Amino acid sequence: MDSAADVEVDLLSRAVEALQGLLGSEWDISSQTYGGDSDYGIDAMAQVASADGGVVRLFFQVKQRLTPKEVASILAPRAELVRRVNDSARFMVVAPWISPATQQELRKSDIGYLDLTGNVSLRVSRPAIVVHTQGEQRAPAGYRQPVGKPLLTGLKAARLVRLLADVRPPYRATDLAHHAGLSLAYVSRLLDSLEDQLLVRRDGKIISWVEWERLLRARARQTDLFRTTEPAGMIAPNGVEEVLEKLREYNREGGYDYRREVLVTGSYAARSFARISVGGQLMLYVQQHPLNVDRVANELGLIPVTEGADVLLLRAKDRSVFERPMEISGIGQVGLSQLAMDCLAGPGRMPAEGEAVLKFMSAHEPSWRKHDLSQPDETALF
Structure with a gap:
């Protein structure tokens, strides 16, 4: 088994090779690996020279994994110290993979980075270097969360x-x-x-x-809307608008509580706050039990199909989907936070709709965000 030092040297070598490939043959990179951390936490130094004689030193910090908190509390002060001591040097992090949140924090702290999936950012004013490429935005196979640290899945x-x-x-x-x-x-x-x-x-x-x-x-x-909800495809013989009208009728009659047990999500719900698209499938959350899917389909006049569905019944596998819902034009919809997550985790144009919902939420935060945990879980009216 390779030692930690061997793994680090291999990672640095691959990083320098990748950087050389991005800069091209007109640039020359010579690297030197230190025997251990220096006073500045530097694992290696590379001298990058342009064809016209410009030179910049890159001070590398190798990390097997890195969190935004570590960037803000440890690396940002270290990088600032490097800049003060040597204004012609740049601080750069090398890792197997760097998460989008960590990339953002590194850019905020003016720290360059390179990971082996192709996420690279480096800006140098003299000689002029601007490199920004995007690699994997999700953790690749084999990149595991530290033991005891739960993920945001589930x-x-x-x-x-x-x-x-x-x-x-x-x-x-x-x-x-x-x-x-x-x-x-x-x-x-x-x-x-x-x-x-x-x-x-x-x-x-x-x-x-x-x-x-x-x-x-x-x-x-970290989620996939369709994988987690196992949607049942349906056709509305008389059109989606009739389905929506039936939902209004059931809500007015006050029988089976559709406000709490059948909720609209996805594109149709997003249009209530950001009309950036038309069409798409009507997505309705129902309780997970298969018999409940059949009952709701029957009451709404839906016909099961294997393809070409214009209505999807999503199986809600946790009660949180139905918490803090909304009522808009007499129809129950999922709460804004659930709607944003559903759209962002959906296919096609749904992530763009999710971003539009987030924009609405940011502009109207007092209207949907509760002041404290003691407030009752009531249906919000928009």
Whole structure:
């Protein structure tokens, strides 16, 4: 088995080779690997020379994995120190893979980066170098989360993410665990992971800030709407508008509570806040049980099909989907945070619709975000 030092040297060698390929033959790169970390935390130095004689030194820091929190608290001060000592040098991180959130924090701190999937960013004013390429935005196979750090996938994570987005801090992990129906141990571990990603901020035991917009994007990146909901394809013989009218009628009659048990999501719901597209499939969340799918299809006059569906019945596998819903024009829709995640995790033009929903949410935050956890879970009217 290769030692950690051998792995580091191999990673540096591959990084320098990749950078040389991006810059081209008119640039010359010579690298020197240090025997260990220097006072500035530098693992290697590369001298990059242009054909006209311009030279810049790149100071490399090798990381097997890196979080946004580590960038902000450790690497940013280190890079600033390098710039002060040597204004002709640039600080650069090399890693097997760098997440989008970490890339953003590195750019914010004016730190270059290169990973082996093709995510590269380097800006040098003299000699002029501007390189920016995009590689894998999701963790590649074999890149594992550290043991004990839960991911944002799964039903429990969805429940906590929605609560964090929908309710303003401050609150404690114990409060979140109680309201979400989750164990305190799980909530604490996930909050640790979110803090590493700078998605939440804590003052002692109090969660004082939530980056809800980035949090919803992060959750969506790790999920796939159709894979998690196993949609049942349907045809509406008399058109989608008749289905919507039936939903209004059931809500007015007050029989089976469609406001809480059958909710619109996807493109049709997104158009209530950002009309950037027309057409598309009507997506309705229903309870997961197969008999419930059949019952709702029958009541709404839908016919099952294997292709060409204009209505999709999505199986809601957790109660959080139905929490904090909305009513618009007499029809129940999922809450805004659920709608944004569904669209961002959907196919085709849905991610663009999700971004439009996020923009609406940012501009109207007081109208949908609860002030504290004690507020009742009522249907919001828009």
